[in-house]
Amino acid sequence: MPMSPAASIPLQILLPALAGLGLAVGSFLNVVIHRLPLMLEQQWLTALHEAEPTEAALPARRLTLFWPPSQCPHCAQPVRPWQNIPLLSYLLLRGRCGHCRAPISARYPMVELACGLGFGLLAALVPQSPGTLALASVLTAALLALAVIDLEQRLLPDVIVLPLLWLGLLANLHGRFVSLPEAVLGAVAGYGVLWMVSRLYRLLRDRDGMGEGDLKLLAALGAWFGWQMLAPMLLLASLGALVTLAVLWPTGRAARFEHVPFGTFLGAAGWICLLMQLIGR
Known part of the structure; x- marks a missing residue:
């Protein structure tokens, strides 16, 4: 059985494990991709308001990478756990929100798939240390x-x-x-x-x-x-x-x-x- 010197774990186990981890990381990256620019915009608006106070309303809720929980950008309904399984949920939902049936951007499964394949390829190629x-x-x-x-x-x-x-x-x-x-x-x-x-x-x-x-x-x-x-x-x-x-x-x-x-x-x-x-x- 081929072995990966990276951690003396059989490649047949290491490769799918890293690919699965990549899918999960890709799901989180989708959150980062969507929310981080909005968070930076919030910070910029807050700093501008503090420097030059105006009557313009600041965002009522501070956005983070972990709060609020994942929700549909169209109907704002929370995404249920089974609807948040990397790649699989997109296929089961046929690319649409489970509540309002609005289309889900193909970017979400593409990022998850790219990260999963990338991690899997690294597991196959890296013959060095963990x-x-x-x-x-x-x-x-x-x-x-x-x-x-x-x-x-x-x-x-x-x-x-x-x-x-x-x-x-x-x-x-x-x-x-x-x-x-x-x-x-x-x-x-x-x-x-x-x-x-x-x-x-x-x-x-x-x-x-x-x-x-x-x-x-x-x-x-x-x-x-x-x-x-x-x-x-x-x-x-x-x-x-x-x-x-x-x-x-x-x-x-x-x-x-x-x-x-x-x-x-x-x-x-x-x-x-x-x-x-x-x-x-």
């Missing part, structure tokens, strides 16, 4: 959340990106993926390269062409994989963006990418580089 598998899983979940949030909201929240940067540096204290000097140079160069590109674009076009979140995300990926992987990641992300726009152009849907969610493509490129690192070890 620590490497855990770090790779955290990075996978974070990049997936960032990619979807940027696609939907054109936002890369610092509350995810910055901890990812520090975790990348900590992971490489003892050379988990690359040496610490390479990781530090990767973080500095990752931010610096896109900073120069964004400033040059502003000089030429007199408007911003890239958000600060993109700069910080590339810095975080540089901290994980070192400065040598910055060029391949940028190339993959740029090609991904260009191919996507080329495919959508004849349909007329390319117009929705007036501001290209480059973080989405950076996240995908970062995950591909993670797989390349793990396969090459």
Whole structure:
């Protein structure tokens, strides 16, 4: 029976277990993707109100990732436990709310499936320690959340990106993926390269062409994989963006990418580089 040296657990057990965990994590990521931008907006409005008090009403209820419990965005009815089973509930409900029958976004099962498949693939590929598998899983979940949030909201929240940067540096204290000097140079160069590109674009076009979140995300990926992987990641992300726009152009849907969610493509490129690192070890 094949064994995974990661924890001396049979691969036949480890792989479905990690895939199942990925489905559950994907379900939570859907909550993060939906609520985190709203939470940040609430915080911004509260800070603005405190700085310049107005008669405008603040949100009556403070939103968190855990409260209120999951509910339908259309009818506000609570989601029952059996309606919240990753992937399976969507299929049983045929993609509609169990109360008002309003359609449920296909994003929910897609994120759950992507996270489940991603975790399962990591279990099959990682031949190292449980620590490497855990770090790779955290990075996978974070990049997936960032990619979807940027696609939907054109936002890369610092509350995810910055901890990812520090975790990348900590992971490489003892050379988990690359040496610490390479990781530090990767973080500095990752931010610096896109900073120069964004400033040059502003000089030429007199408007911003890239958000600060993109700069910080590339810095975080540089901290994980070192400065040598910055060029391949940028190339993959740029090609991904260009191919996507080329495919959508004849349909007329390319117009929705007036501001290209480059973080989405950076996240995908970062995950591909993670797989390349793990396969090459």
